[in-house]
Amino acid sequence: MTHVFHRHLRHTPPAAVSASGMTIRDASGRDYLDASGGAAVSSLGHGHPDVIAAMHAQIDRIAYAHTSFFTTEVAEELADELIRTAPEGMSHVYLVSGGSEAVESALKMARQYFVEIGQPQRTHFIARRQSYHGNTLGALAVGGNAWRREPFAPILVPATHVAPCYPYREQREGESAQQYGWRLAAELEAAILAQGADRVIAFVAETVGGATAGVLTPVPGYFKAVREVCDRHGVLLILDEVMCGMGRCGTLYACEQEGVVPDLVTVAKGLGGGYQPIGAVLAQRRIVEAMSKGSGFFQHGHTYLGHPVACAAALAVQQVIRRDGLLAKVREDGEVFGAMLRSALGDHPHVGDIRGRGFFWGVELVADRAGKTPFAPGLQLHAWIKKEAMARGLLCYPFGGTVDGRQGDHVLLAPPFIATRDDLQEIASRLAGAVDFVTRAVDA
């Protein structure tokens, strides 16, 4: 019997015992091709010697020092690296231990900013449906996945949810992509006005929707229109790039491709590539200045802020990405991967949509293509596909989105940036096999 509190309490997963490059091995000796980097985490794959060497060197120097006493050279170096490559105007990096902590910190930074500048009446967040921002209570409150929020709804901070940018399901007949983006921005503005514009703290959105959305890429112009709406009402724009950032979409920050600069941006996952738990909030200068001129203190913190070994891992990961030209590779091979997925799955009667950018792709599954009808939630199709893919030696990240009837089950693919074209083809082929096998069984 296991004493680990696994989330799925009736099922103990196989034990992973070793990993190298694109492959994870379990205790029975079975190898799995890692097509999702866990949950879009392992940007450099497994066992990268440069990252391991950087971590060893840091442990030998100093493994831990509390940030109320010290900064460390490695935290300073990582923050310099991140700001040098960040969207314009970002001036400081708040280093935490993961994505939920990053989002939680960003929400509190935004709130404290308004307290510092004399607008304490701002207490409300606006976010989007079908989004995921983490599992701590603040992050859960802005998250737009009804199933995740439901048991905790009575104890969450106030947040309103507007539509995500989801052209496959919600762009209207005859509406151009640009008109669709403007309509969504108008809906956001209406939601701000309904709350009272001076009561809203921030609009929170994943630049490219991830885990609970099956990779939702924004239509061109959507985020520019959103930025304008936020500016018009003095509302902050928080972009959550925990999953889609740090190169996953082919640029270090996904928002670079949208031509917008957020007030706060959160990153994690690919920041440390899974070698250490680490996340960060990058903040615009005016937010940091308001705090430094006001109370002089951010009223929030954690024991492992800027953990030196985590910083060393993240610094090494980011240096390897730059040194090896991996962003250009992700952009180029991402197009090829998209074409492979379309070729392997595009004509399948139960594949409704294939969408993505860089090394971040989603395949949405439907009971029928014409009506875009989701499979019945009770089927748990996503869980079935995950199991079948594992039986074929493939790790992908499926999720059931059917709880509110607005989306189908989907499979998320987020391979390590080191994946070769042969790896990408193998992923597409094995996934197509698993999808076909499971959907045939459902149809039978």
Ligand code: PLP
């Ligand atoms: N934000 C986004 C967009 C995510 O995808 C996730 C995790 O999947 C989180 C936040 C939470 O990150 P973590 O699981 O590291 O707490």
